[in-house]
Amino acid sequence: MSQMPSEPVRDEAAGEAQERLDTPWLGRVLFAFAIVVALSHLYFNTLGTLSEVWVSALHFGMFGLLCALSVPMLRTGSAGGRRLVLGVDILLGLAAVGCAFYLIGFEDALYARGVRFSSADWVVSIVALGLVLEFARRTTGWFIPLLCLVALTYVAWWGRYVGGVFGFPGLSWETVLYRSYMGGDGMLGSIARISWSYVFMFILFGAFLVKSGAGDFIIELARCAAGRFVGGPGFVAVFASGLMGSVSGSSVANTVSTGVITIPLMRKAGFPARFAAGVEAAASTGGQLMPPVMGAGAFIMASYTQVSYLTIIGVAALPALLYFLSVAMFVRIEAKRSNAQPVETAEAPRLLEVLKGGWHFLLPLVVLVAALIHGFTPTYAAGIAILSVVAASWLSKAPMTPRTILEALALGTRNMTTTAILLLTVGLIVNVVSTTGIGNTFSLMITDWAGGSLLITMVLIAIASLVLGMGLPVTAAYIVLGTLSAPALYGLMAHSQLLELLMAGDLPQQAQAIFMLAAPDHLEALNAPMDAASARELLAVVPDDFRNQLYEQALSPHTLTMALVAAHMVIFWLSQDSNVTPPVCLTAFAAAAIAKTPPMRTGFTAWKIAKGLYIIPLLFVWSPLIGGTPVEMLTVFAFALFGIYAIIAGLEGFLEHELSWWLRLAMFPIGALMLWPHGELALDCLGLGIFLAILVWSSRAGRAPQQAMA
Incomplete structure (x- = not known):
């Protein structure tokens, strides 16, 4: 059973993890259990009626056990040491399952006591937190567990000693543990629900596509569509990464799956090796921007903004296409400069032959889009699309067999393991932000530092995203940064559009009523156009408590909704820069390993080629590219x-x-x-x-x- 994690497993544990997978009895156990996990989640998302907290707890227990068995706690050289570590890991995995069943079995008893912790509640909550932090350490390194510990101790202990706006009086450890695990918030909150529903279903959908042979079809389709042009192999990398990324949702997985084909093709055509690796890294990063999966970002964005998933992927399509075309422009220019040659006619596949042999692989994507348009929820749409993958494969020369279907179920579960642990852990940080109100404080600080400037605000967010991206995976960086700074960016965008209405003299009557309450001495100025300085002065006299009401009365619901989506989309795009920006750029490092080029220099090349990540978000704010x-x-x-x-x-x-x-x-x-x-x-x-x-x-x-x- 192959592993293609959403974020790379730590290098120091990867070798021993693979050795575990190659152990016959353990490999069979993991394979069988992964199938059980996939089938369970299919049931939860289609026919199940369990409470969301119970499903989140089972989600934690299942993936905790998978993580404990597949990623060793530590490396050890001796056979006896490996057996001891495996034994400890089995106990830790079973403890995760036990914590899940304890919550399900004793939740009613907890509320019957008036949410007063028993001794067992204390033990289980502490063990559950310790386990999720340990599993996060194994899969993503030390940064996220340490960040969670800082956040939790801030709420319970040292926040009361902090002066100024970041001071927090503190909560008892019982309350912190309840909100972190037993209460259905924190690690079992909204982020966990996104993980076991939207994210899992679409990662499983991607695994079925891969096992059905759609990955090979995508590569061949890209080669015949772009291979014959000057610089064609580079276009193949861009095209293939876009298609693969639209369903895989992982930039690193996208790089290693398509790069092994596209990077040698580019080098053979005459592209420099470092440029070839940079193109693959930049294009694979764009895979997280391309609907329908968007690296789980579309689902999280839909949850945060309360805007439909279909709307999110609808407005994301054109910007994502623009990004891929920007990468293709670098390819075109380098092809001319390097005199790169197109693929030989004899080597390039013919479009009709490729379509004849794999047109059926396009049917699941059509079914997915049709189901979404018809009104099905994303989880049901993904379930229908998974069934359509199996049905479509029966039209090919190699239909999916029961064994292949089981392998697809197991592959989807394994691909989800790192992402599930990551999202469960990040839920702790999000809970702290919402509990303490630090998100609102941070948003006010950004607004104050930027002096009301949208451009400076975006620069600050870009710097914060780069710093966070050095320690957090992209999805986690977006969640944290979106929680902290999206309100500030949204407020400034709404403020900017309100200024335009005042300058044009088009303020609606209901909004003028707000001014009658907040600034009655300035009513005469509202009936005529005014210059920018006068409009700013007029808005400055409106108290902050009236601002949101003023936005709602002056701007249409569509305008406000699109401003909110645009704010989150800006943060989501800027969060991707850690994939290609040194010193920590995992996607570029993965491409460099394939091309055998210096990792850091490859990172700078990828950073240059991915310039669309910084230019295109400007259009979200100052143009109708989103919402027009x-x-x-x-x-x-x-x-x-x-x-x-x-x-x-x-x-x-x-x-x-x-x-x-x-x-x-x-x-x-x-x-x-x-x-x-x-x-x-x-x-x-x-x-x-x-x-x-x-x-x-x-x-x-x-x-x-x-x-x-x-």
Whole structure:
């Protein structure tokens, strides 16, 4: 049973973990138990009627046992030492299962006592917390367990000694333990519910696609669709990573599964090895931005914003496509500069042959989208899509057999293990943030530091996401940062749109009523347009307590909803930068291992190629790319596409031909002209016209030497 974790298992334990998997009796036990876990979760998400807290507890117990058995507590050289460690790990895994069944069996007794802990409650709660922190240490390292300990002790102990806005009077340890485990909050709260429902179902769906042969079909489809173009192998990497990432939801897994094919293809075509690894890392990172899975981000975002999952993936599609095209632009430019060759016609598969042999692999994706549009919940839609994978495989030459189906169930469970432990642990941090109100404090501090500037706020969030990403996996970084800073970013976006209404003199009557209560001396100014300074002064006199009411009365529900989605989408995108930004960039390191290039230098190359992670979120805030009409969204998309191309040409100093230094510098303002939210279509067209003229000139200049040589 292969392992493809959502985040990489720690290197020092990986070898012994694989040795355990290769142990015949233990491998068979893990295989069988993984199947039981998958079937249990299918039941929970389709037919089951257990309470959510009970399911979350069973989720913890099952994946705790899997983690204990598959990832050793520590390394040891002797056979006797390994047997001792295995014995301890079995006891720890069974203890996790015991904690789960204790909560189910004695929950009613706890409430009958008025939520007063018995001795057993104390022991079980402490053991459960200790176990989840230990399992997190095994799978993600020390950072997350230490962060959880700091957070929990802050609530119970040292928060009362902190002065200023971060001071907290403290809760008793009994209350902390209750809210962390027994009460259905903390590790068994909303994040755990997302884990055992949405995330598990879609990871299982991805495992079924892989076992059905869809992965090979995706690679072949990418090769025939993009392989014959100049730089085609690079386009194959981008295309394949986008397709694989849309269902795998893991950048590292995406890198290792597609990179073993695409990186050698790129090197064979003439791309430098480090560039090939950088492209694969950047493209695989984009897999977490591409619907429908988005690395669990779509489900968490839907839970946080209370916006439907279908809406989330709908607004995420165009930005994700724009990101992949930005990576493809780097490929095109490097292909021209390196004189990379397309795939030989004899080697490239034919589109009709590929589609004829694998068109049925597209049916599950069609079924998934159709089920979502029809109104099914994401979990039911994923369940239907899983059945459709099996049915579609019967149209191929290698249909899924009962053995293959069991392997897919086991693979999905194993792929989920690290993610499940991660989300259960992060739930502790989220609970502390909500309990103490530190999220609101942090949001107010960001607003204060930024001085009301959206751009500075985004810069602060980007820095925070990079720092968090050095110790937290991407999903955890998004959860923590979204909890802390999304309210501040959302408030500033709503504030900005309210300013535009005041400047235009279009403030609705119901919003003017708020001003009548909060600032009655300024009513005359509301009936006419005003300059930006006057609008800011007017809003400054409105007390903070009235702000949210003012936003709700002045702005439409759709505008506020899209502002909230855009705020979370900005944070989610910026959280991805730790995948490709040194010093800790796991995706780039995985690609470097395949290409045999220096990891850190590969990381810097991937960071450069992934520049769309920083440019495109600006469009979420200052343009209708998210939440606009279809015409507005497509217009922004088109101009942004060429604007990003111009900036990339400036960074690389190359288009279709090498650019002179002054033309290279000119690319930046030309690109900015098409990206800047000035609202003037004529200026966008001017920038586009200039860029296209330079592109045509560069193309002709590039063909001239080839004609001379001919």
